Amino acid sequence: MPLHIYNVLSRQKEPFQPLSEGKVNLYVCGPTVYDEPHIGHGKTYIAFDVVVRYLRYRGYDVLYVQNITDVGHMLDTGEDRILKKARQTSSLPMAVVETYTRSYFTAMDALNVTRPDISPRASGHIPEQIAMIEQLLAQGNAYEVNGSVYFAVQSFPEYGKLSGRKIEDLEGGARVAVLDEKRHPADFALWKKAEPEHILRWPSPWGEGFPGWHIECSAMAAKYLGQTFDIHGGGIDNIFPHNECEIAQSEAAHGERFARFWMLTGSLTLDGVKMSKSLGNTLTVKAALARWRPEAIRTFILSAHYGSPIDFSDEAIDGAHKGWRRIWGAVTLVREQLRSAAAGQPDPAILEGLAGFKELFIARMDDDFNAPGALAVLHDMTRQVNTWVNEQGNLTQGSLQAIDDLYRELGGQVLGIVPESVESSSSADREDGLVRLLIDLRSQARAKKEWATADQIRNQLKELGIVLEDRADGTIWKLAE
């Protein structure tokens, strides 16, 4: 069965066929960089990270574009949130943007999220946005009032097709005072006139101003991916108005379909309620990483389908962490045995078993990126691997290598939860040597039944965060979790 993706546009799973054979153009709405990235960003971008990793694993040439919003998002008060932050911290707007853009990438790197191929900034694409607005004006999809330009939603009959909203319904329910200069309450800004105190401003055919909230994504997606591209992703909370407006602007301006597939991720809640900037109940990625290792956070997030909401609780993430540890324990055991395994061809029965797990893993991922199902396959495989290694014993180098390779492929390359090596620092080898020395001494003590000495070595190492495990075929060590 080929890859199927749930398309929010059609509200059903559809077989995925890219526009160009073997190539996938993907756009995902990125963050507005005015504050520290939080764990909700983590959920969304880890989800799309796995989508990108899997598509590449399946052989697609993926072009991944994710914007950085550094202008245009305004508060209820009409103030740009980046300007507000700049005022609060007495710094320049673009310095605020730089600070939090770096925080964002640092946090995502720490979570082992692959960087997008292109991270275009809104402020760096003002000419493209202006050109698109001019196009909309020329076609009668937009109008200018007092130096601002608005999109006329009634000029685009399909407005609402993504979120299921109707223009008529939007009129009555409007809670926010409608700007007098709009012709229709649902019309949205493409370009806003800059008041004198507004620092972020650019010249335009309509005077000094700045782009509206949504036009950046339309302009940048078209620039880098084409007018029609394969997949548009983002958080479900942006489905309206942001994503809806993107579609309206793009399809009205280009007369072409915008994204073919829409993939939206469920929100992350913290103790039952959504984290929101206005509520202030945020858990930053940095704070989360201080408590859990990145693989535990990834495993937790991947344990629910990307489209489902997920509640971040200590109990849930601890459970995911312990589950991950079982997988990692098997991986380290295999790699440990690989150090001294006898050369030999892989056992055909083991190769056959591994092929079965791989096939099942791919089937799960092909079904709308069912990461929880794929994770379950990895758990089943882990039980089998532990049995092979413990019961069968003395696996050949070929067998162990095949097992490790599959872990690297499915757990590492695709899900990003199996690290390349147990330790990556340059002191790792020395540390390993020291621990092995102590293990050898302890083995001699144990051989003489000097248990007090043996226990002392083990206990003191444990205090240093190093755990020993005595096995029939020798002692291994690992870092305590």
Place this chain on the structure above:
RNA sequence: GGCGACGUAGCCAAGUGGUAAGGCAGAGGUCUGCAAAACCUUUAUUCACCGGUUCGAAUCCGGUCGUCGCCUCCA
């Protein structure tokens, strides 16, 4: 108020017509000098509730209750 999603064991969660994956926690066991880890067995006659369709439903339809998201900046 309008729109949308969801409600599966103590917790997380997969499963869109064929008779309940997986992880955590719990119980018993094997292995072990002790420990740790691992493995084995076990833990939902049942999928919020009520009614309907069907030979057959957690899965489809209607209703009720509940939770969450969006409608206003938000991943």
